[in-house]
Amino acid sequence: MLIFHNPAHARHDGRQEMYRGRLVPCHETPARLQHVMDELQRRPVGALRTPGDADGALIRRVHAPRYVDFLASAWDEWVALDPANAALDVLPSVWPVRGFRADVLPANFAARVGLFSFDAGSPLTAGTWEAARTGAACAIDAARALLPGGAPRATMALTRPPGHHAGPDFFGGYCFLNNAAIAAQALRDGGARRVAVLDIDYHHGNGTQSLFYERSDVLTVSIHGDPATEYPFFLGHADEHGAGEGFGFNLNLPLAAGTDFMRWSAALDHALAEVRRFGAEALVIALGVDTFEGDPISRFRVASADYLKIGAAIAALGLPTVFTMEGGYAVAEVGINVVNVLEGFGS
Numbered sequence: 001m002l003i004f005h006n007p008a009h010a011r012h013d014g015r016q017e018m019y020r021g022r023l024v025p026c027h028e029t030p031a032r033l034q035h036v037m038d039e040l041q042r043r044p045v046g047a048l049r050t051p052g053d054a055d056g057a058l059i060r061r062v063h064a065p066r067y068v069d070f071l072a073s074a075w076d077e078w079v080a081l082d083p084a085n086a087a088l089d090v091l092p093s094v095w096p097v098r099g100f101r102a103d104v105l106p107a108n109f110a111a112r113v114g115l116f117s118f119d120a121g122s123p124l125t126a127g128t129w130e131a132a133r134t135g136a137a138c139a140i141d142a143a144r145a146l147l148p149g150g151a152p153r154a155t156m157a158l159t160r161p162p163g164h165h166a167g168p169d170f171f172g173g174y175c176f177l178n179n180a181a182i183a184a185q186a187l188r189d190g191g192a193r194r195v196a197v198l199d200i201d202y203h204h205g206n207g208t209q210s211l212f213y214e215r216s217d218v219l220t221v222s223i224h225g226d227p228a229t230e231y232p233f234f235l236g237h238a239d240e241h242g243a244g245e246g247f248g249f250n251l252n253l254p255l256a257a258g259t260d261f262m263r264w265s266a267a268l269d270h271a272l273a274e275v276r277r278f279g280a281e282a283l284v285i286a287l288g289v290d291t292f293e294g295d296p297i298s299r300f301r302v303a304s305a306d307y308l309k310i311g312a313a314i315a316a317l318g319l320p321t322v323f324t325m326e327g328g329y330a331v332a333e334v335g336i337n338v339v340n341v342l343e344g345f346g347s
């Protein structure tokens with residue numbers, strides 16, 4: 001397995017997020033990725049690589065160019081408004097909900113932050129763009145390393161910030177560029193006719209679903225906490241099947257908070273059967289380990305040893321596979337759980 005890790009990830013280091021009515025220290029921290037790197041030193045299940053330059057044109061085909069331009073310049077604009085802003089993170093406070101216009105780009109900076117986001121939990125910092133763009137480079141290189149079919153059978157984009165909540169033109173859920181979607185598009189561009197994205201993070205992969213909702217060449221499947229009670233709340237229900245040409249190519253498997261591994265793995269079996277039925281030629285796994293029983297912001301009951309079985313079940317599909325690193329906030333166990341998936345998958 002080839003593992004592309006992001007040497008710029010720690011440049012994204014938010015100070016605070018809005019969480020249940022208070023500003024609290026960010027859950028999504030550089031230590032998360034460091035624990036995975038440390039575990040990979042103990043158990044070298046793959047060879048580590050750093051990515052080349054990001055393919056900016058590919059990023060701008062997945063995400064709206066005006067959104068990408070905003071991310072690239074947002075920090076400089078923020079500090080130009082007031083040099084004292086350099087000591088603060090950018091957090092949105094106003095959003096264009098139903099009935100407002102999204103087609104007109106506001107001149108006001110705070111309005112643009114709101115236009116391009118959907119929550120106040122995702123601080124944008126001095127190094128966010130560099131970290132996100134280098135993370136996208138990891139995803140692109142991980143996808144391209146698989147092509148044309150053969151060895152290696154699996155690669156990983158080991159990066160943060162995560163990506164699966166980022167949509168065509170918005171950030172949120174700690175995500176800015178959708179690494180799983182970018183990897184899927186790179187696989188399509190490289191010749192895979194049908195690509196499946198399977199999201200096993202605790203939270204629904206709303207960004208990935210939205211990006212491919214009207215396409216039949218990329219199947220999106222997500223197993224997640226029921227959005228009736230769990231973030232991101234406004235997408236991820238079982239009746240979202242895709243639209244237009246994409247109808248029938250999105251599958252959501254929401255599960256109640258408290259679900260144990262036995263019931264969770266039955267959903268995984270369902271998801272894997274759907275990927276097989278679709279005839280995927282390549283697979284992207286949006287790998288979140290916030291399904292872990294000790295996760296501080298999630299409520300499934302998957303144990304560390306179960307992640308070995310998850311990796312083995314995914315490997316049984318026999319597909320070229322890109323893993324992208326998504327959530328997981330029980331910081332000390334993130335490394336063990338991620339590397340368990342990779343070890344279970346095998347080389």
Ligand SMILES: [Zn+2]
Pocket residue numbers: 201202203288290326327328
């Ligand atoms: Zn998550």
